[in-house]
Amino acid sequence: MLTIAYDGTRYAGWQVQAARRDQPTIQGTLERVLRQILQERVTVVGSGRTDAGVHAMAQRAHVHTRSKIPRERLLRSVNQLLPCDIAVLRLDEASGTFHARFDATTKRYRYRIFTGAVVPPFIRPYVQHVRAPLDVSLMRREAAALRGRHDFRAFARTGTSSRGTVRVITQLRLVRTGDELQFNIEGTGFLHTMVRSIVGTLIDVGRGRLPPGTIRRMLRMRNRHLTGTTAPARGLMLVFVRYGKQGKAG
């Protein structure tokens, strides 16, 4: 089991895609480096995809290998060969049946927006800049409707649901610190672009572009076309992925 951090800025996302062989992906870069060290072809199976430009503090993935290289040495070699915007933070031995995607029980995402006049250079790749004044308490009331078990079809890119469109959001908090507003969203799983659609819609409500009650209406109507803006990828970070008992390191 790999725990991976990456700055997604210059990647076409997590997943290797036949159609876009020209732009690197996180998965593809990891597979290339691991193949070089392990001297065998490996498939890196992630807990889920992240889109082009999305970052991760602790993405999880698994690989199968017959290699006898000690874990500490493997970790060092992998990080020496990886480009500086990807790092494998940990390598843990997992049970033979462990699956990074199917066994994932919880995920947390963070979306950062910066509301001050000028974005400091250090955080530019990691925030969306919103200049319009935002009614944060209205956004909090609006967000409350998302908590719990819902059909999130209205927030998903169509045609992407392999196991239906019902998900559970266990936490959704808006935290304001100085010129920054963070959306912390935790749940059992997320549909494609779901977090960015939620954030974009909440911002639209907060700046008065969409009326209060929009989220509730979207959940009821289950219609993608009602949705607000999809917030840009750069502000989104996969914070962690949790596993049930069978996913514990061996």
Added chain:
Amino acid sequence: MLTIAYDGTRYAGWQVQAARRDQPTIQGTLERVLRQILQERVTVVGSGRTDAGVHAMAQRAHVHTRSKIPRERLLRSVNQLLPCDIAVLRLDEASGTFHARFDATTKRYRYRIFTGAVVPPFIRPYVQHVRAPLDVSLMRREAAALRGRHDFRAFARTGTSSRGTVRVITQLRLVRTGDELQFNIEGTGFLHTMVRSIVGTLIDVGRGRLPPGTIRRMLRMRNRHLTGTTAPARGLMLVFVRYGKQGKAG
């Protein structure tokens, strides 16, 4: 008066140097952009230099201009033309006699070291990676000797003192958070490479390369050759510069 944030990674430092015209400097980049907008030559006078690779959250500088462009519009134009690793955070009108260097009364620097196994990609340009175990309480006791008024000659690159080598350190705190150790140093002014020499020497003591009492001996002997390692530039950040009453925005 300009308040400036920058990522110093790809710059030859703050100051325009005749000898190194090939590599950009922060000052040179600001002057080029301001000349383009104001249509007049301006000299950007900083509160002090920062070395190649050193960052700033809020460096201060002043310029004289006859331009009548409103401040808000000037701020927007400047940031549109600046590269993404420099941002002017504020523009304030100052009195005609205000001088960004001579009127500075306090500066704070932060030095960040990362002590975990693998540095996350997001903070790589801003930390020094130290793998050796550190005795932080020993470092704190050692650092205590630096507080107050001292001749810091032993911590300065020789031949750089225009106004002597006596300075006052008002605060020096080591803060540990998870895998990070931050050195926060505040004082009336700093000699060239002084903060990095202090941090490098404290790390050498913390990892057992230099004996406890080294700092006290260096202050007493005032001999540059006793000094420990100079910590690398990437970990250093100018946090803020304060001014007395005459430095207040007009």
